[in-house]
Amino acid sequence: MSTGSAPQGRGTVVVTGASAGIGRATAVELARRGGTVALLARGRVGLEAAARDVAAAGGQPLVVEVDVSDADAVEAAAQRVEDEAGPIETWVNVAFTSVFAPAHEIAPDEFRRVTEVSYLGYVYGTLAALRRMRPRDRGVGVQVGSALAYRGIPLQSAYCGAKHAIQGFTESVRCKLLHERSRVRITMVQMPAVNTPQFSWVLSRLPW
Numbered sequence: 001m002s003t004g005s006a007p008q009g010r011g012t013v014v015v016t017g018a019s020a021g022i023g024r025a026t027a028v029e030l031a032r033r034g035g036t037v038a039l040l041a042r043g044r045v046g047l048e049a050a051a052r053d054v055a056a057a058g059g060q061p062l063v064v065e066v067d068v069s070d071a072d073a074v075e076a077a078a079q080r081v082e083d084e085a086g087p088i089e090t091w092v093n094v095a096f097t098s099v100f101a102p103a104h105e106i107a108p109d110e111f112r113r114v115t116e117v118s119y120l121g122y123v124y125g126t127l128a129a130l131r132r133m134r135p136r137d138r139g140v141g142v143q144v145g146s147a148l149a150y151r152g153i154p155l156q157s158a159y160c161g162a163k164h165a166i167q168g169f170t171e172s173v174r175c176k177l178l179h180e181r182s183r184v185r186i187t188m189v190q191m192p193a194v195n196t197p198q199f200s201w202v203l204s205r206l207p208w
Contacts, residue, residue, distance in 0.1 A: 011035050011036075011086075011087075011089035011090065012035060012036040012037075012038065012081060012082075012085040012086050012087060012088050012089055012090075013030050013035065013036070013037050013038065013088070013089060013090040013091070013092065014037075014038040014040060014078070014081055014088055014090070014091045014092065014125075014129070015027045015030065015037065015038070015039060015040065015092045015094060016040040016041065016068050016092070016093050016094055016095040016121065016125055017040070017041055017068075017093075017094035017095030017096060018037075018039035018040055018041050018047065018050050018094070019039070019041035019042075019043045019045075019046025019047045019049070019050050020041075020043075020046050020050075020196070020197050020201075021094075021194075021196035021197055021198060022094055022144055022191065022194060022196060023041070023050075023092075023094035023095065023144075024046075024050045024053065026092055026094060026144070027039055027050055027053070027054055027059075028050075028053045028054060028057045029057075030059065030090070030092075031053075031054040031055075031057035031058055031059025031061075032057045032058055032059070033058075033059075034058055034059060035059060035060065036059065036060045036061075036062055036081075036085040036086070037054045037059045037060070037061055037062070038061075038062040038064055038077075038081040038085060038088075039051060039054065039061055039062065039063050039064065040064050040066050040068070040074075040077055040095070041065070041066070041095065042065060042066070042067050044063075044065060047063045047065065048063065050063075051063050060085075062081060062084060062085055064077045064080060064081065067117075068093075068095045068117060068120075068121030068122075068124060068125060069113075069116035069117045069120060069121055069124075070124075071120075071124040071127075074121070074124040074125055074128050075124070075128050075131075077128075078125075078128035078129065078131075078132065082132060087132065087136065087139075088129060088132055088133070088139065089138070089139055089140065090139065090140045090141075090142065091125060091126070091128075091129035091133075091139070091140075091141050091142070092141075092142040092144065093121065093122040093125045093126065093141075093142070093143050093144060094144040095117060095118075095121050096114075096117060096118040096121070096159070096162070096198075097113060097114055097117045097118060097202055098114055098118065098156060098158060098159040098198065098202045098203075099111075099114060099156075099158050099159075099202065099203045099204070099205075100155055100156065100202060100203070100204040100205065100206050101155060101203075101204065101205035101206065102154070102155060102157075102205075103157040103158075105205050106157065106158055110158065110203065111158050111161075114158035114159060114161075114162055115158070115161070115162055115165075118158075118159060118162035118163070118166075119161075119162040119165045119166055119169075122143055122166050122169070123169060126141055126143070126169075126170075126173065126186070129141050130173075130184065133184045134180075134182060134184055137182060137183045137184065138183050138184065139184050139185070140184070140185045140186070140187075141173075141184070141185070141186040141187070142186075142187055142188075142189060143166050143170050143186070143187070143188040143189070144188075144189055144191060145163055145166055145167065145188045145189060145190045145191065146159075146163045146190060146191050147190055147191070147192055147193075148160045148163045148164075149163035149164055149166060149167040149188070149190055150164075150167070150190070152164070155206065166188065167188060170186060170187075170188045173186055174186050174187075
């Protein structure tokens with residue numbers, strides 16, 4: 001994964017949803033390049049385990065407990081990272097939640113929670129990063145997306161809606177940066193199906 005203008009082995013990177021799954025794997029991969037890897041997630045136990053993995057891979061972990069659905073908390077987390085570790089060169093959004101169920105079995109507050117974490121969490125993270133990257137005219141934002149950003153499937157309507165929304169948001173931001181001739185870059189990585197802990201963690205109303 002490119003870190004854009006950040007030199008190899010240097011710079012501070014942020015990974016949301018860093019306590020498990022793709023977020024944790026991404027944090028470990030980035031740690032192999034050296035520098036500080038800020039680990040953002042809600043679960044302290046998972047964050048501490050991820051921090052050990054990052055340290056073992058050669059990076060300097062910085063653990064920040066935060067719910068990405070809280071815009072003020074995300075902004076405070078970004079400021080803490082810069083205060084303690086220096087300018088953020090790369091921000092990777094991974095955090096999400098979901099519900100496995102037919103759409104008509106998903107309650108309004110469940111749709112809201114998935115949207116707040118899996119879509120607005122990306123928006124808040126991106127905006128926090130851009131507030132710092134645009135004045136410096138450097139940095140990279142990475143949205144970890146899904147093939148479901150293009151193809152909605154049964155039983156994952158809330159998740160598909162969030163990933164579609166991220167795609168539209170990211171295209172809009174990217175076009176604006178191109179118009180500004182900014183050296184800040186933003187991209188979305190569309191993942192295939194991956195065997196992560198999500199299948200035993202998220203709310204499911206399926207019979208198996």
